[in-house]
Amino acid sequence: MKAIVLERFGEKPRPVDVEEPGDKSGWIKLRVVRSALCYRDLLTYKGAFPRAKLPLILGHEFTGEVVRDYPEYGFSKGDRVLTLPYTFCGRCEYCLTGRENLCRSREWYGEHLPGSHTEYILVRPESLVKIDGEMDPNYASIASCVIGMIINGIDNAGGIEEGDRVLVTGASGGVGIHALQIAKAYGAETIAVTRSEEKIKFIEEAEPDHIILSDGEFSKEVKKLGGVDMVIETVGEPTFNQSLRSLKWGGKIVVIGNVNVKPVDLQLGLIILRQNSIHGTLSSTRKTLYKAIQLYRLGKVKAIGQEMDLTDFEKALEKMEAGESRGRIFLKP
Ligand SMILES: [Zn+2]
Ligand SMILES: [Zn+2]
Numbered sequence: 001m002k003a004i005v006l007e008r009f010g011e012k013p014r015p016v017d018v019e020e021p022g023d024k025s026g027w028i029k030l031r032v033v034r035s036a037l038c039y040r041d042l043l044t045y046k047g048a049f050p051r052a053k054l055p056l057i058l059g060h061e062f063t064g065e066v067v068r069d070y071p072e073y074g075f076s077k078g079d080r081v082l083t084l085p086y087t088f089c090g091r092c093e094y095c096l097t098g099r100e101n102l103c104r105s106r107e108w109y110g111e112h113l114p115g116s117h118t119e120y121i122l123v124r125p126e127s128l129v130k131i132d133g134e135m136d137p138n139y140a141s142i143a144s145c146v147i148g149m150i151i152n153g154i155d156n157a158g159g160i161e162e163g164d165r166v167l168v169t170g171a172s173g174g175v176g177i178h179a180l181q182i183a184k185a186y187g188a189e190t191i192a193v194t195r196s197e198e199k200i201k202f203i204e205e206a207e208p209d210h211i212i213l214s215d216g217e218f219s220k221e222v223k224k225l226g227g228v229d230m231v232i233e234t235v236g237e238p239t240f241n242q243s244l245r246s247l248k249w250g251g252k253i254v255v256i257g258n259v260n261v262k263p264v265d266l267q268l269g270l271i272i273l274r275q276n277s278i279h280g281t282l283s284s285t286r287k288t289l290y291k292a293i294q295l296y297r298l299g300k301v302k303a304i305g306q307e308m309d310l311t312d313f314e315k316a317l318e319k320m321e322a323g324e325s326r327g328r329i330f331l332k333p
Contacts, residue, residue, distance in 0.1 A: 002333070003057045003118035004313045009047035013058055013117075015311055020120050027122040028075060030064030034141040035116040036305075037061075037316050037329040038174070039259070044111060048261055052111045059117035059331075060085035060110040063131075063140035073125040082140045082293075084127040085109055085283060101152070101283045117310060119333045129289060138303035138330045139296050142178070146328065147292035147301060148284025150179045150232065153254035154186070155288065157230060157279040162187035167222060167246055170234040171208070172199040174328035175256055177304045179232040180206035185300035191228065193218050193239070202326045205304055219245035230254065237262040249274045256281055305330055 001020045006013040021029060041058045043049065066079040075081070086108045088100035095103050109115045114122070131140055139147075154160055166183040170176040171192030183190050184207065192208040194200065195215040203211055212221045219242045222228060227248035233240060234257035241264065243253055255278060270276055284292070295301040305327030308316050319325045 001119040002310060004059065004310065006045050006052070006054060006056045006058055008054065009045065009050070011045070012314065012317065013041075013045050015313055018057070018118070021114070021122050024122055026124070028070055028073060028125050028128065029067045030081065030121050030123055031067055032062055032064045032116050032119055032121055032333050033080070034137040035059045035062040035118075035310070035331045035333065036138070036141045036146070036174070037320060037325075037331060038145060039257070039320070040145075041110065041117075042317065042320060043261070049111055056110065057114040057116075057118050058110045059115035060108055061141050061145045062109075062116035062121070063137050063143075064116075064121065067120070070125070075125070075128070075130070080131050080133045080135070080140070081128045082131055082143050082289075083123055083129065084286065084289060085145045087113070087124040087127055090126060098285060098287055101285050117313065117331060129286075129293070131293065135296060136303055138305065138307070138328070139301075141330060142174075142303060142328055143292040143296070144284045144289050146175060146178055147182065147295065148288040149256065149281060150175065150182050151288040151291050152284050153232065153256055153279060153281030154182070154230075156281055157252040157254050157277070160186040160188050160230060163189065164229040165189045165191065165226065165248075167191040167193060167228040167231045167243065168208075168234065169193050169231065169239045169243055170257055171203045171206070171211070172196070172326055173234055173257075174305060174325070175234040176232075177203065177206050177327045178301065179234060179256075180208050181301040182295065183230075183232065184208075185295055185298075188230075191222060191225065199326065216242075218242050222246035227251070233257060235259055237264050240264045244270050244276065247274070247276050249276070251276050253278045254281060255279065303328065303330070307332055
């Protein structure tokens with residue numbers, strides 16, 4: 001079968017032929033239906049996750065079809081499923097308190113385990129959720145890493161109240177375009193920030209209430225609108241301080257993006273004297289994955305992006321690296 005394999009850090013992953021996985025006790029074999037391209041794939045190939053096991057099939061955002069009956073786990077041939085991007089132990093303090101995303105025995109697909117940028121994959125049953133075959137496979141592939149992750153970040157920051165004003169940086173990106181929809185679904189007045197004029201039309205698909213075009217000091221524009229209760233920061237270091245300055249007093253930043261893995265300068269006065277807070281978020285949990293499925297069922301959030309063939313992976317990666325992708329790139333094996 002074809003798979004996108006990373007041989008060495010710093011070297012671009014590419015499509016190669018690999019052996020199809022066989023049956024393995026405790027695991028379920030899926031035919032991959034869709035596998036989305038994540039910025040994490042790019043960081044992985046550049047060596048940001050040195051514990052990744054090479055050679056490695058990349059990919060952790062996926063949906064698939066069960067290839068045979070597994071009566072011991074309640075799955076049948078042809079079932080459509082989506083999954084968390086990792087496995088977890090189910091017994092540690094984190095797992096027992098609904099935070100399996102923090103499980104210390106966690107293993108990620110596309111990092112410690114073979115990933116989904118291929119035709120077949122083995123997955124653990126406890127990370128799987130059976131879905132209605134009618135669900136858009138693009139949405140199903142990003143229900144966890146993207147939709148569930150954004151919901152996890154919002155929940156960690158105490159949630160969004162109806163009427164809150166929420167700013168999303170990197171609004172045309174795979175995370176940003178979905179964060180705008182989720183914030184709106186929770187009743188927020190939404191503001192999108194983007195650097196590039198030609199992306200505005202695309203961002204309008206997520207129906208933000210305001211779009212700010214800026215490659216620098218967008219906080220001034222945000223202040224004219226009254227400041228925001230929350231920023232969903234999908235870029236990281238380049239926009240972080242402007243995001244902080246865009247907050248109302250008592251505001252919250254949900255940090256999701258980390259494009260250049262550089263440290264940020266942080267003026268503590270802006271945190272202490274204004275009671276602002278910064279919230280990290282790591283992936284999704286089963287609970288936020290469930291919420292992601294509910295938002296889809298209610299028609300509140302849809303997958304936005306572009307489909308490409310898995311064999312065009314190199315082109316897809318170049319697009320993402322050059323900042324030319326719009327929304328998520330959904331790879332079709
Ligand atoms: Zn991801
Ligand atoms: Zn655990």
